[in-house]
Amino acid sequence: MGYLAWRNLTQSKTRFLLSVGGVALALALVLVLDAILAGFEGPLAAPIERSGADVWVSQKGVRNLHMVLSTLPEGVVEVVAGVPGVASVTPMLYTTQMLRGPRGSRSSYVFGLPADAQAGKPAGAWPPGAGEVILDSGLGQVLGLEAGDTARVFGRNFRVAGFATGLSNPLNGVSFLRLEDFARLRRSRDTVSFVLVRVGPGRSAEEVARRIEEEVEGVSALSRAAFARRERAVVRDMGADAINIMNLAGLLIGLAVMALVMYTATLSRRAEYGVLKALGASSGHLYRVVLAQALYSVGLGLGLAVALTLVLPLVLSALGLNLPLQLTWASLLKAGGMALVVAGAASALPMRQIAGLDPARVYRGGAR
Amino acid sequence: MRTERAATLRVQNLSKRYGSGETAVQAVKGVSLEVSPGEIVLIMGPSGSGKTTLLSMLGALLRPTEGRIELDGLVLSELSEGRLPDIRLRHFGFVFQDFNLLSALSALDNVAIVAELAGLGRKAARARARALLEELGLGARLHFLPEQLSGGEKQRVAIARALVNEPALLLADEPTANLDSHHGHETMRLLRRIAKEQGKSVLIVSHDARIQDIADRVLWLEDGEFKEMRSLATDPVCGMTVEREKAVSAQWEGKSYYFCCRGCREEFLAGPQRFGKATARERE
Ligand SMILES: Nc1ncnc2c1ncn2[C@@H]1O[C@H](COP(=O)(O)OP(=O)(O)O)[C@@H](O)[C@H]1O
Ligand SMILES: [Mg+2]
Numbered sequence: 001m002g003y004l005a006w007r008n009l010t011q012s013k014t015r016f017l018l019s020v021g022g023v024a025l026a027l028a029l030v031l032v033l034d035a036i037l038a039g040f041e042g043p044l045a046a047p048i049e050r051s052g053a054d055v056w057v058s059q060k061g062v063r064n065l066h067m068v069l070s071t072l073p074e075g076v077v078e079v080v081a082g083v084p085g086v087a088s089v090t091p092m093l094y095t096t097q098m099l100r101g102p103r104g105s106r107s108s109y110v111f112g113l114p115a116d117a118q119a120g121k122p123a124g125a126w127p128p129g130a131g132e133v134i135l136d137s138g139l140g141q142v143l144g145l146e147a148g149d150t151a152r153v154f155g156r157n158f159r160v161a162g163f164a165t166g167l168s169n170p171l172n173g174v175s176f177l178r179l180e181d182f183a184r185l186r187r188s189r190d191t192v193s194f195v196l197v198r199v200g201p202g203r204s205a206e207e208v209a210r211r212i213e214e215e216v217e218g219v220s221a222l223s224r225a226a227f228a229r230r231e232r233a234v235v236r237d238m239g240a241d242a243i244n245i246m247n248l249a250g251l252l253i254g255l256a257v258m259a260l261v262m263y264t265a266t267l268s269r270r271a272e273y274g275v276l277k278a279l280g281a282s283s284g285h286l287y288r289v290v291l292a293q294a295l296y297s298v299g300l301g302l303g304l305a306v307a308l309t310l311v312l313p314l315v316l317s318a319l320g321l322n323l324p325l326q327l328t329w330a331s332l333l334k335a336g337g338m339a340l341v342v343a344g345a346a347s348a349l350p351m352r353q354i355a356g357l358d359p360a361r362v363y364r365g366g367a368r
Numbered sequence: 369m370r371t372e373r374a375a376t377l378r379v380q381n382l383s384k385r386y387g388s389g390e391t392a393v394q395a396v397k398g399v400s401l402e403v404s405p406g407e408i409v410l411i412m413g414p415s416g417s418g419k420t421t422l423l424s425m426l427g428a429l430l431r432p433t434e435g436r437i438e439l440d441g442l443v444l445s446e447l448s449e450g451r452l453p454d455i456r457l458r459h460f461g462f463v464f465q466d467f468n469l470l471s472a473l474s475a476l477d478n479v480a481i482v483a484e485l486a487g488l489g490r491k492a493a494r495a496r497a498r499a500l501l502e503e504l505g506l507g508a509r510l511h512f513l514p515e516q517l518s519g520g521e522k523q524r525v526a527i528a529r530a531l532v533n534e535p536a537l538l539l540a541d542e543p544t545a546n547l548d549s550h551h552g553h554e555t556m557r558l559l560r561r562i563a564k565e566q567g568k569s570v571l572i573v574s575h576d577a578r579i580q581d582i583a584d585r586v587l588w589l590e591d592g593e594f595k596e597m598r599s600l601a602t603d604p605v606c607g608m609t610v611e612r613e614k615a616v617s618a619q620w621e622g623k624s625y626y627f628c629c630r631g632c633r634e635e636f637l638a639g640p641q642r643f644g645k646a647t648a649r650e651r652e
Contacts, residue, residue: 280454
């Protein structure tokens with residue numbers, strides 16, 4: 001019976017294109033909005049998640065990175081180092097700055113780390129020399145800077161020593177200076193912003209964080225996972241809500257379009273299903289045919305939608321737009337699953353009328 | 369050499385009432401009928417006389433209000449609703465006025481799918497469909513879509529579809545109404561051949577008098593009941609069967625002619641010799 005479903009779907013080229021294209025566009029809308037959200041949220045906590053620090057120690061009450069001011073006396077570093085379970089400590093200075101380059105400017109996290117940092121340093125070009133800055137590659141692109149160029153940080157010229165990858169998010173770039181440069185320019189010689197802790201083998205980050213909060217006065221300590229979670233929550237509160245609402249609206253519109261397409265597909269064949277019923281097809285047969293047709297439509301539509309979602313960033317970047325899209329399995333499963341349920345239900349809906357149809361109707365000028 | 373077997377179809381006292389109360393319509397009233405294997409029965413009657421209602425009940429498409437339908441020893445009127453589709457699939461072949469082929473499927477698949485519904489594998493179903501279509505002279509049209517076939521070809525595909533599950537009884541409602549007289553007659557001869565060669569019973573409902581000559585028996589249904597045919601005549605112009613008492617008539621060369629309407633009568637009187645042959649069909 002599968003071939004009847006397939007022929008019904010493909011018999012008319014126009015209808016086939018409208019049908020599969022409609023499903024594809026509906027799903028692409030869902031996938032692209034998801035991918036925008038994922039592209040936005042995914043790297044939000046990247047500087048934390050990729051820091052290599054098991055525990056982030058901050059001024060008491062500071063529980064994330066974005067838009068915070070954390071100041072700890074330098075002496076705290078040694079105290080934290082003495083807490084049982086702590087394997088290494090790395091002092092870090094942090095602020096958010098507008099960086100400028102020949103192509104543009106962008107808000108960026110600026111981290112100051114010692115050359116021998118045990119945590120917090122980016123993979124690749126480390127350490128920067130005195131008067132040098134390491135930029136996240138995404139930030140470098142936006143600013144139009146290459147290795148050897150000059151970037152303005154804290155009102156001074158810094159030479160771009162190299163690039164780190166995968167740390168920027170849509171809100172902020174990321175850059176690294178030597179701790180000493182940072183301290184000198186910001187006149188924060190006797191303070192640090194955070195202490196990055198690595199725990200000893202076999203130690204749990206949560207456990208050590210709790211010990212630090214107990215034993216060290218005036219600090220908060222959070223495991224990397226907890227710190228990253230807080231960071232995401234804060235940033236999501238600031239901007240992602242709008243995207244989430246868009247996303248939900250997109251999902252509803254997409255599903256509605258698809259439901260309409262599938263409903264129409266069955267309805268337009270109502271008379272023929274009526275004939276099959278009169279000839280002796282059971283309702284089960286008929287449901288199988290329309291469900292198979294829904295399955296084919298969703299399968300083809302989803303494939304096309306994925307292709308569209310993957311091609312879109314290329315098109316956008318060719319147009320000079322930078323929109324980070326991240327297609328996730330979760331989103332694919334969500335879109336595919338919901339599409340199947342909605343398409344199946346929508347295409348089976350008219351069958352209820354057909355199943356309830358008086359089969360004698362076909363003898364009265366068809367089931368029309 | 370047909371031996372006298374038990375009737376394929378035996379109908380007793382069949383009635384159908386649509387609706388209830390004041391608006392109830394008694395479409396069929398206490399009809400009884402027997403059809404033997406290999407017999408072709410033509411049921412004629414004016415529009416609204418209950419022909420389609422009767423045929424639908426015989427084909428297990430419509431439940432009778434009263435009466436008993438027995439097909440090959442199976443009492444249809446006693447079966448549960450859930451069993452009827454399968455009965456239709458295996459015991460009846462349906463032929464419709466407007467062919468009702470599935471527009472997306474080739475001639476071959478239109479026939480094969482009905483065999484598949486009855487549980488045959490795809491390959492076997494296609495092989496059987498192919499053999500049937502070739503037998504009906506459609507060997508060169510197997511892969512044509514319905515829209516690429518002529519009316520007569522479509523009706524032959526529909527007949528192949530009706531035969532594919534080897535039913536005992538073919539039911540056809542106005543099978544020639546959408547065909548020109550040549551193809552209509554060809555279709556009727558085909559049905560006759562099938563009845564005689566394969567011993568199938570064929571029940572045809574029509575108000576087309578031109579097909580009377582292929583039937584073994586012609587019944588006249590009127591107001592839901594079988595009536596005597598004696599008072600009937602054939603309009604020599606349009607071929608419709610008309611009742612003498614109610615029809616417009618004319619005299620020519622000492623004979624009476626009956627017409628469905630004044631238009632036909634005038635056409636006849638403008639040149640009676642053109643229709644002279646039709647008198648042979650007149651029933652006394
Ligand atoms: N579904 C129905 N509901 C109510 N009345 C109907 C229905 N079908 C047919 N009828 C009535 O029953 C009578 C017989 O109809 P039908 O069997 O279609 O006659 P025919 O096929 O001879 O033209 C007509 O009066 C028609 O209006
Ligand atoms: Mg009728």
